Amino acid sequence: MVMLCVANGSEQNKLGVVASKKVGGAVVRNRARRRLKELYRNSEQNLCIGYDIVLIARSGIDKAEHPALKKSFVQLAKRHKIWVQAEKK
16 A cells, blocks of 8 residues: 655544555455555554545555554554554553
């Protein structure tokens, strides 16, 4: 996947998810979008606030396991400096 981030100056994040026809047919594209939205939803508490985030699905995402996708998401978020490690309870 590819991640693009831009500060938006608001009090919330905005998410955009894109899957082109290169990813696969309609069913595969929709599944890819759902998986990326779920990754974002599960990681939202660890992200900085006030960013527009676009996730672009790449081919092969339908074969990727969830832990690999999560690891990739976290690495991309850290690269964009929007990942904040949650405090342990």
